[in-house]
Amino acid sequence: MDYIYHILIICLIYSIFAQSLNLELGFTGLYNFGHIAFFGIGAYASALLSLKGVSIPVAIMMAMTIAGISGGLFSIPALRLSGDYFGIATFVFAEMVHLIFLNERDLTGGPMGLPGIPRPDWIGSGITSLPLFLVFAFFAAFATFLLLRRITNSPYGRALKVIREDEFVAQALGKNTFIIKTKTIIVGSIFAGLAGALWAHYITYISPSDFTLQETILVLLCVVLGGKGTNFGPVIGAFAIIFFGEFIRFIPIPSGYIRFVAPFQGMVYGFILIVMMLKRPQGIISEARRSSPKNA
Amino acid sequence: MLRLENISKRFGALEAVNDVSFSLENRGISGLIGPNGSGKTTLFHLITGFYKLDMGNVFFLDQKISGLAPHVISQKGIVRTFQQTRVLPFLSTLDNLIAAAPNQLGENLLPIFFKPLKVAIQENENTQKALSILETLELIKLKNSPAGDLSYGQQKLLEIGRVLMADPKLIILDEPTAGINPSLIRHLVKILKNLSDQSIKIFLIEHNMPLVSELCGEIFVMDSGSLIFSGTPDEIQNNERVIEAYLGRKA
Numbered sequence: 001m002d003y004i005y006h007i008l009i010i011c012l013i014y015s016i017f018a019q020s021l022n023l024e025l026g027f028t029g030l031y032n033f034g035h036i037a038f039f040g041i042g043a044y045a046s047a048l049l050s051l052k053g054v055s056i057p058v059a060i061m062m063a064m065t066i067a068g069i070s071g072g073l074f075s076i077p078a079l080r081l082s083g084d085y086f087g088i089a090t091f092v093f094a095e096m097v098h099l100i101f102l103n104e105r106d107l108t109g110g111p112m113g114l115p116g117i118p119r120p121d122w123i124g125s126g127i128t129s130l131p132l133f134l135v136f137a138f139f140a141a142f143a144t145f146l147l148l149r150r151i152t153n154s155p156y157g158r159a160l161k162v163i164r165e166d167e168f169v170a171q172a173l174g175k176n177t178f179i180i181k182t183k184t185i186i187v188g189s190i191f192a193g194l195a196g197a198l199w200a201h202y203i204t205y206i207s208p209s210d211f212t213l214q215e216t217i218l219v220l221l222c223v224v225l226g227g228k229g230t231n232f233g234p235v236i237g238a239f240a241i242i243f244f245g246e247f248i249r250f251i252p253i254p255s256g257y258i259r260f261v262a263p264f265q266g267m268v269y270g271f272i273l274i275v276m277m278l279k280r281p282q283g284i285i286s287e288a289r290r291s292s293p294k295n296a
Numbered sequence: 297m298l299r300l301e302n303i304s305k306r307f308g309a310l311e312a313v314n315d316v317s318f319s320l321e322n323r324g325i326s327g328l329i330g331p332n333g334s335g336k337t338t339l340f341h342l343i344t345g346f347y348k349l350d351m352g353n354v355f356f357l358d359q360k361i362s363g364l365a366p367h368v369i370s371q372k373g374i375v376r377t378f379q380q381t382r383v384l385p386f387l388s389t390l391d392n393l394i395a396a397a398p399n400q401l402g403e404n405l406l407p408i409f410f411k412p413l414k415v416a417i418q419e420n421e422n423t424q425k426a427l428s429i430l431e432t433l434e435l436i437k438l439k440n441s442p443a444g445d446l447s448y449g450q451q452k453l454l455e456i457g458r459v460l461m462a463d464p465k466l467i468i469l470d471e472p473t474a475g476i477n478p479s480l481i482r483h484l485v486k487i488l489k490n491l492s493d494q495s496i497k498i499f500l501i502e503h504n505m506p507l508v509s510e511l512c513g514e515i516f517v518m519d520s521g522s523l524i525f526s527g528t529p530d531e532i533q534n535n536e537r538v539i540e541a542y543l544g545r546k547a
Contacts, residue, residue, distance in 0.1 A: 150408060150409065151405065151408060154402045154408040154415065155394075155395075155400045155401075155402030155403045155408075155415065155419060156402060156403050156404065156405060156408060158387070158391060158394070158395050159395065159400075159403045161384070161386070161387055161391075161395075162384055162387070162395045165384040165385060165386060165387065166382050166384060168346070168366075168378070168382065169378075169382050169384065170367075171346075171365070171366040171367045171370065172344065172346075172366060172370055172375065172376050172377075172378070173367075173370060173375070173395065173396045173458070173462055174367050174368075174370035174371040174375075174398055174462065175367055175403070176365075176367050177367065180403070183405055187405070287386065
């Protein structure tokens with residue numbers, strides 16, 4: 001039972017993370033391959049603050065703020081690039097953040113990471129705290145869902161789609177695409193920061209190796225598999241991907257082959273990603289009812 | 297209304313627009329013609345801010361607009377279409393129009409949460425306006441279809457509708473009738489004349505000479521990046537230089 005709680009909590013945290021990426025990738029067409037950086041910034045910020053004695057809700061709020069500000073600062077240079085170049089800039093940014101976690105030992109503890117991150121008092125610690133943490137994660141994920149749905153169903157959300165479909169048209173219609181995209185990255189980063197902070201307080205130990213390209217691909221997969229540009233898609237994608245990852249553990253594998261499990265998992269994720277791109281690019285939940293592209 | 301002063305644009309060795317100056321009458325429809333590659337579309341990109349000028353100034357309602365970003369120029373009331381149709385394929389036909397409404401409160405994040413009522417009221421007004429435009433364009437039955445499913449001609453109409461939605465003072469159309477069938481062209485002509493009667497200024501690039509002559513009070517002719525002539529349709533048709541530009545020089 002505890003194991004189920006554990007998986008559900010991870011699913012919920014990833015659903016927040018995937019929803020935040022979906023705002024950028026699915027709705028605005030910003031291919032952010034460095035979203036893990038903001039998850040990491042949120043995790044480290046909340047962990048460091050709470051280890052310094054700041055109360056956890058305040059630490060999480062501050063972590064979200066710091067992630068949001070980082071997103072804003074990042075977007076000023078990065079959004080001067082378009083399309084593929086923007087994607088590369090995001091990728092580089094994530095590497096930079098990873099290297100800062102790794103090398104700023106005085107601040108981040110370097111490769112040893114930060115142990116002993118507290119959980120909120122009312123939740124307690126250890127195995128017995130799992131149900132309450134699940135409730136906590138559920139409310140965070142639910143609030144994220146409602147807020148992002150409100151945003152994406154508004155005229156602002158429609159403007160995001162206009163930018164995604166054709167940035168020149170958006171400009172010709174008087175939309176300040178730079179400001180709109182910057183706001184999107186700030187909001188996306190705030191919620192990625194929330195997911196990261198929850199992760200830190202749940203796992204109670206973080207290290208730089210938690211925030212690598214591997215995780216970026218995982219969350220990308222959640223969005224693409226679930227259905228980008230939809231509100232439910234990334235949530236479903238997160239549950240599907242996390243459950244699948246855990247399911248692999250139960251395949252009976254001779255002990256000599258255990259070391260192949262992790263690479264195999266990565267291979268399967270890559271395979272799913274390729275198949276989805278080819279066969280169902282819209283994901284499990286599809287955004288438009290449009291059946292096939294017409295060129296007439 | 298719109299005044300160009302000595303504007304130039306060069307791409308490498310190519311003088312795409314070379315020292316062009318003219319101003320548009322305040323009313324009616326003005327046309328821009330010229331052979332392919334004469335710099336018409338480049339000129340439109342320069343007016344609307346999509347290309348940066350190398351030299352010269354553009355004034356709109358006596359305000360300098362050259363150097364401003366495209367979205368700022370659009371907000372000042374110059375709204376354009378593109379030569380290739382550029383509808384938003386995954387958005388519904390209706391959303392394509394509503395998205396074009398200017399000054400939407402709900403396009404800012406805070407009002408979505410703190411002034412939801414105002415946002416909803418404005419959204420409702422915009423929806424009504426979009427529906428009435430769809431009615432005029434005879435696209436109302438397709439309001440919920442993704443715009444990508446519309447025929448080419450319908451997409452062209454939708455683009456015009458999108459421009460109308462933006463409350464323009466000056467509409468800039470790049471080949472509005474290219475590739476659409478004759479009956480739809482008549483429909484479009486009716487719409488354009490109607491707009492011009494509502495004192496919305498129209499400036500268009502068009503290759504269809506009979507149509508240009510029918511619609512436009514004044515016509516500008518470009519060749520190899522330069523403005524070679526301007527005048528009424530009758531003057532243009534009898535002008536030696538214009539005929540030369542289209543048909544080639546006498547040996």
